[in-house]
Every structure is written in C-alpha cells, then in structure tokens.
C-alpha cells in the first residue's frame with residue numbers, strides 16, 4: 001500500500017455496503033456507547049471523527065449532543081455517500097440530532113482538511129489497525145495538530161489481543177485487512193504511538209471482547 005491508498009471500510013475484498021451489517025455483529029452498540037461516554041460531548045464542542053467511514057460514530061455523537069459541531073473525515077467517497085444517506089434518514093426520524101459535516105480526506109491530512117487547533121476532541125474508531133505503521137504515526141501526528149491545547153483524543157480500535165481466543169478471533173480482521181497493518185495493533189503498539197505523537201495522560205481505559213477480537217478504548221490529552 002502506498003501513502004495515498006487506504007483499506008476500505010469492509011476490508012480488501014468486500015464492498016462498503018456490507019460494512020454496517022457485518023459490524024453490527026461485533027457488539028457494536030456496546031463499544032460505541034462506551035466510546036461516546038468517554039467523548040462526553042458538550043454544547044459548542046468541535047469534534048472531528050477521523051476515518052468516519054459510514055458515519056455511525058459521528059451520527060451517534062450528534063444525537064448525544066445536538067449542539068456540538070461534528071465533522072466526519074474519510075478518504076472513501078463511497079463510505080461518505082452512505083454516511084450522508086444515514087444522516088438524511090436520521091434527520092427525518094429523530095427530533096433532535098445534529099447533522100455532521102462530511103469531508104473527504106486522509107487522516108494524515110486532517111489538520112489541513114479541517115484546520116489546525118480547531119478541535120476540542122478528536123475521535124476515531126477502527127481506523128489505525130487498517131494503516132501501515134508510518135501512516136498510523138502520521139495520522140496521530142495530524143490528530144495532535146487538529147486539537148487545541150488541552151483537547152482530548154478518544155480512539156476505539158483493535159488493541160493488544162491478550163488471550164488465545166482473542167488472537168484467534170482477530171484472524172478474521174487480519175484476513176480482511178491484511179496482517180502487516182493489523183499485527184502491530186495486536187502486539188499492543190497503539191499506546192506507544194499515541195505517546196510518541198506528543199500526547200499525555202495516555203490510557204487504555206476499556207477493553208471489549210468481540211467475535212472479531214478485543215477492542216480497546218484509548219484516551220489521551222494534547223498538552
């Protein structure tokens with residue numbers, strides 16, 4: 001993979017329309033709710049969702065706090081089309097939900113896409129495990145630049161796979177997304193990379209066992 005290419009939401013072999021139904025099998029409501037709890041959006045917050053895909057997290061955060069500004073960024077126009085359709089459907093059926101803004105862009109360019117220092121919180125779910133290690137580093141550096149000083153980073157992704165059962169389950173993800181990009185996550189690289197990007201108070205605050213491996217929630221703060 002070169003620096004401008006990316007693994008699409010449903011992996012290397014499946015079209016994006018399969019992504020949401022498959023993800024629903026991963027205890028998605030549980031880990032997304034825990035993620036939203038850690039984000040704890042407030043009125044007037046600017047929240048940037050890096051690698052927003054089909055928009056589920058951005059839409060959830062907009063429902064939790066309709067007065068927040070939520071910006072979803074993803075390189076894949078097909079995923080963003082799904083996100084826009086879901087946002088339109090949510091607006092038609094939900095009384096109070098903020099419609100996120102959608103922008104096309106790679107994660108390592110997110111500060112250029114939305115503006116440096118604009119975000120109170122940067123969130124990201126299930127993106128870093130799809131990136132080569134140099135891209136993981138570049139995305140985290142760009143997330144840092146996107147946050148205002150004191151701003152928070154909240155990431156959900158496959159983390160260290162601590163048991164034989166979780167390592168076995170994670171092979172499903174490795175089949176879809178390739179071993180080279182995913183194995184460093186399974187080996188526990190993510191907190192080190194977050195700290196290496198300059199973040200402080202780096203914590204793996206939760207782990208959630210799923211049929212596709214163990215998901216971790218990481219939180220950190222830009223000093």
Ligand SMILES: C[S@@+](CC[C@H](N)C(=O)[O-])C[C@H]1O[C@@H](n2cnc3c(N)ncnc32)[C@H](O)[C@@H]1O
Nearest residue numbers: 006007009051052053076079106107125126127
């Ligand atoms: C597994 S999907 C997760 C989508 C969404 N965040 C969610 O939780 O459902 C991974 C997403 O990351 C995007 N992606 C892959 N590489 C990326 C990169 N280098 N920068 C930003 N987004 C990337 C893909 O286009 C895809 O939509």
